[in-house]
Amino acid sequence: MSESYSFTVNGVLRTTQEDKPLLRYLREDLHLTSVKDGCSEGACGTCTIVVDGKAVRSCILTTKKAVGKTILTVEGLSYDEQEAFVYAFGSVGAVQCGFCIPGMVMAGKALIDLNPNPSEGEIKKAIRGNVCRCTGYKKIIEGISLAAAILRGDEKIDPALEGGDRYQVGDRAFRTDVREKVLGTGEYCDDVEMEGMVHGSAIRSQYPRARILNIDASEALAMPGVLAVLTADDVPHNKVGHLQQDWDVFIAKGAITRCVGDAICMVVAENEDILRDAKKLVKIDYEPLEPVRTIQEAMAENAPLVHSKGNLCQQRHVTRGDAKTALANSKYVVTQRYQTPFTEHAFLEPECAVAFPYKDGVKVYTSDQGVYDTRKEISIMLGWEPERIVVENKLVGGGFGGKEDVSVQHLAVLAALKVNRPVKVKLTRQESINFHPKRHYMEGTFTLGCDENGIFTGLDCEIYFDTGAYASLCGPVLERACTHSVGPYCYQNTDIRGFGYYTNNPPAGAFRGFGVCQSEFALESNINLLAEKVGISPWEIRYRNAIEPGKVLPNGQIADCSTALKETLLAVKDVYEANMDHAGIACAMKNSGVGVGLPDKGRAKVIIRDGKVELYSAASDIGQGCFTVFVQVMAQTLGLPKEKLKCMGANSELAPDSGTTSGSRQTLITGEAVRMVCEDVKKDLDAAGGDLTQLEGKEYFAEFFDPTDKLGADVPNPKSHIAYGFATHVVILDDEGKVKEVWAAHDSGKVVNPISIQGQIEGGVLMGLGYALTEKFTLKDCVPQVKFGTLGLMRADQIPDIHAIYVEKEELLPFAYGAKGIGEIATIPTAPAVQGAYYARDHILRTSLPMEDTFYNKKK
Numbered sequence: 120m121s122e123s124y125s126f127t128v129n130g131v132l133r134t135t136q137e138d139k140p141l142l143r144y145l146r147e148d149l150h151l152t153s154v155k156d157g158c159s160e161g162a163c164g165t166c167t168i169v170v171d172g173k174a175v176r177s178c179i180l181t182t183k184k185a186v187g188k189t190i191l192t193v194e195g196l197s198y199d200e201q202e203a204f205v206y207a208f209g210s211v212g213a214v215q216c217g218f219c220i221p222g223m224v225m226a227g228k229a230l231i232d233l234n235p236n237p238s239e240g241e242i243k244k245a246i247r248g249n250v251c252r253c254t255g256y257k258k259i260i261e262g263i264s265l266a267a268a269i270l271r272g273d274e275k276i277d278p279a280l281e282g283g284d285r286y287q288v289g290d291r292a293f294r295t296d297v298r299e300k301v302l303g304t305g306e307y308c309d310d311v312e313m314e315g316m317v318h319g320s321a322i323r324s325q326y327p328r329a330r331i332l333n334i335d336a337s338e339a340l341a342m343p344g345v346l347a348v349l350t351a352d353d354v355p356h357n358k359v360g361h362l363q364q365d366w367d368v369f370i371a372k373g374a375i376t377r378c379v380g381d382a383i384c385m386v387v388a389e390n391e392d393i394l395r396d397a398k399k400l401v402k403i404d405y406e407p408l409e410p411v412r413t414i415q416e417a418m419a420e421n422a423p424l425v426h427s428k429g430n431l432c433q434q435r436h437v438t439r440g441d442a443k444t445a446l447a448n449s450k451y452v453v454t455q456r457y458q459t460p461f462t463e464h465a466f467l468e469p470e471c472a473v474a475f476p477y478k479d480g481v482k483v484y485t486s487d488q489g490v491y492d493t494r495k496e497i498s499i500m501l502g503w504e505p506e507r508i509v510v511e512n513k514l515v516g517g518g519f520g521g522k523e524d525v526s527v528q529h530l531a532v533l534a535a536l537k538v539n540r541p542v543k544v545k546l547t548r549q550e551s552i553n554f555h556p557k558r559h560y561m562e563g564t565f566t567l568g569c570d571e572n573g574i575f576t577g578l579d580c581e582i583y584f585d586t587g588a589y590a591s592l593c594g595p596v597l598e599r600a601c602t603h604s605v606g607p608y609c610y611q612n613t614d615i616r617g618f619g620y621y622t623n624n625p626p627a628g629a630f631r632g633f634g635v636c637q638s639e640f641a642l643e644s645n646i647n648l649l650a651e652k653v654g655i656s657p658w659e660i661r662y663r664n665a666i667e668p669g670k671v672l673p674n675g676q677i678a679d680c681s682t683a684l685k686e687t688l689l690a691v692k693d694v695y696e697a698n699m700d701h702a703g704i705a706c707a708m709k710n711s712g713v714g715v716g717l718p719d720k721g722r723a724k725v726i727i728r729d730g731k732v733e734l735y736s737a738a739s740d741i742g743q744g745c746f747t748v749f750v751q752v753m754a755q756t757l758g759l760p761k762e763k764l765k766c767m768g769a770n771s772e773l774a775p776d777s778g779t780t781s782g783s784r785q786t787l788i789t790g791e792a793v794r795m796v797c798e799d800v801k802k803d804l805d806a807a808g809g810d811l812t813q814l815e816g817k818e819y820f821a822e823f824f825d826p827t828d829k830l831g832a833d834v835p836n837p838k839s840h841i842a843y844g845f846a847t848h849v850v851i852l853d854d855e856g857k858v859k860e861v862w863a864a865h866d867s868g869k870v871v872n873p874i875s876i877q878g879q880i881e882g883g884v885l886m887g888l889g890y891a892l893t894e895k896f897t898l899k900d901c902v903p904q905v906k907f908g909t910l911g912l913m914r915a916d917q918i919p920d921i922h923a924i925y926v927e928k929e930e931l932l933p934f935a936y937g938a939k940g941i942g943e944i945a946t947i948p949t950a951p952a953v954q955g956a957y958y959a960r961d962h963i964l965r966t967s968l969p970m971e972d973t974f975y976n977k978k979k
């Protein structure tokens with residue numbers, strides 16, 4: 120007789136015969152979807168539950184070990200507790216992508232039960248095992264503190280806040296998705312369950328470079344419950360790729376792998392247990408080959424070719440004026456070489472997709488940054504008309520650029536078409552780490568010159584990117600690294616050469632900052648050295664050169680009326696100058712919108728249905744909060760209360776293409792399309808005397824497009840992007856060399872939602888601190904040596920005081936109420952500001968990241 124295991128879950132006695140991780144039992148058997156699977160290895164905290172009063176990670180507890188215990192999940196909290204957490208997290212802005220949030224709630228619940236009035240330090244300690252990649256923790260700590268106060272009776276819930284009394288542009292709006300994310304009722308892809316759904320998973324290369332000699336799936340295919348094993352022979356066109364289709368869906372027999380994690384074949388089975396066992400039965404014979412490990416190896420004569428066309432994937436040359444002469448005539452010149460690492464996005468939700476046959480084609484539920492891009496990649500792979508493929512976003516548990524390429528969506532589609540059933544394909548955390556595209560590793564040499572007053576004269580630089588096994592977004596990322604290597608300053612002589620090389624390392628692609636984190640680190644570090652030569656402060660040299668409205672950027676674009684870099688510098692001047700011997704400062708600019716002559720369009724459709732205004736726009740909300748922004752724009756334009764407004768989510772069948780969530784573009788570009796479509800609705804609404812019911816069934820559509828000039832356009836002042844955001848960060852160290860405070864002043868135009876923008880700044884700064892100080896993506900012979908728990912992600916008890924400041928000018932751009940993007944720029948100036956702070960403290964120039972010989976990374 121088999122053993123049985125009994126325990127209480129949310130007040131109900133449960134018994135099971137299966138000994139398995141409690142995480143799986145709670146999700147699969149009890150359908151408690153608040154318990155999230157972020158890593159299944161005890162490192163992320165998304166599956167935190169309360170067991171006998173203590174916060175515990177449910178992935179490391181088993182049903183057997185849980186016998187006799189009392190288990191609580193978010194679903195089992197009392198009504199008062201649930202309401203307290205929903206209100207507290209919503210009103211302080213603690214929720215972004217939401218994937219970490221139920222785990223944070225349970226860690227908070229365990230703490231509050233023991234200590235109803237916890238201090239900030241006690242809350243930080245209680246959630247130090249829970250990683251949040253979006254928020255920078257500050258608002259989560261405030262949220263737990265406020266929830267405790269509500270539960271003690273010291274604070275009250277204001278129902279009007281969530282109800283939407285304050286929902287105009289500029290209001291501290293309560294995000295539209297807070298309730299479902301706090302309570303775990305919102306659906307992420309891994310929460311999807313469908314009648315007859317089966318599971319697929321690829322068998323992936325352990326070798327970065329090896330020839331596939333043979334694939335023998337006969338034993339796996341003979342196993343009961345195995346439905347199919349797909350190989351390259353099952354794929355109509357065996358390539359995908361966001362811009363360049365260079366990524367093999369499966370490495371065919373006889374072909375050569377390009378990185379660890381390359382898919383060789385995929386098993387489809389009735390359930391995950393059979394799938395796991397069947398994968399072990401597939402025999403693959405490899406001939407391991409010497410990999411291409413570095414840019415230098417890739418450039419070497421007779422280097423093995425990672426792709427048949429050669430190892431140079433992309434190159435750019437951005438030039439204006441005469442840098443050579445300008446530098447030769449400069450009073451001071453600094454030349455320095457810099458190196459920045461691969462970085463892992465570490466979004467909390469691993470990649471997952473569910474596909475199923477649909478109408479005359481296929482439908483796929485995804486977690487990605489652009490449903491139309493995913494549709495395009497799948498249509499190329501299948502050789503189908505795109506319309507036969509429908510892509511719909513579920514909630515997206517973070518992206519930061521790492522969910523622009525297809526990862527699992529195309530595999531789920533192939534499997535669903537093969538077995539004619541719904542198929543879920545989900546990456547393990549290690550699969551995700553091993554091969555989704557990273558931030559590019561960079562080596563670069565930067566030469567910057569200035570005159571005797573510190574006025575910049577010219578820049579010459581050469582940037583080398585390791586783009587790993589596949590192009591992903593190498594072209595545009597390299598281009599942004601080049602175009603932004605000049606910084607937000609006013610000088611005219613530049614010569615910038617960029618090269619992206621294939622290697623057998625994991626691929627690199629988009630990551631918050633889009634190449635600019637790398638080049639701005641180098642430029643801003645050089646600026647400090649020039650300031651020293653001139654004999655002026657790092658603040659002063661930046662202020663003297665700062666771009667301002669009407670002046671010309673190094674790319675030739677005339678800065679628009681909204682440009683407020685100088686205002687951000689002034690906002691941090693006092694705090695910087697009061698701490699100069701242990702503080703660093705850095706500026707940045709970042710495009711908002713894709714620009715460079717591309718058809719970067721925002722589209723929005725409205726249907727008046729059941730007395731409500733339904734907005735359809737295929738923009739992905741990956742946690743940054745663009746859906747809430749759109750509803751605020753609707754409320755502002757229409758003058759209607761939030762309860763009359765609905766944002767319907769990204770679905771390629773129902774919503775018009777509004778481009779990828781990339782390039783800090785959604786608030787501005789889609790936000791303007793939303794404003795435009797609502798203007799049309801408003802005209803009809805006014806004509807109907809404000810009676811929405813009279814518009815029932817009507818449809819409206821708007822498209823926003825403000826053209827830009829392509830790179831190198833032969834015009835005196837090319838308009839590269841429709842907008843730029845600007846920022847200045849100041850980092851202050853304490854006596855031990857630990858980061859004590861960060862002051863982050865941002866110009867993002869009109870602030871649509873102050874708490875959202877603060878959250879973006881705080882989260883971006885913490886990501887920048889990790890990049891500067893703690894995050895490592897170690898490789899050995901092209902094989903990642905890291906797990907989620909060893910990535911060096913900053914924890915709640917490591918955070919400094921982050922002061923988010925936004926400056927708003929009177930003069931704004933005429934789009935989206937003057938809003939500009941904030942998503943990426945928040946991460947860019949932090950690392951060079953940290954570098955400047957250490958330089959001020961000990962005069963050692965740290966030219967590579969993560970920096971060595973700091974409080975976080977002491978010299979051995």
Ligand code: FES
Pocket residue numbers: 213214215216217218219220250251252253254467516517742
């Ligand atoms: Fe915490 Fe996204 S909100 S990981």
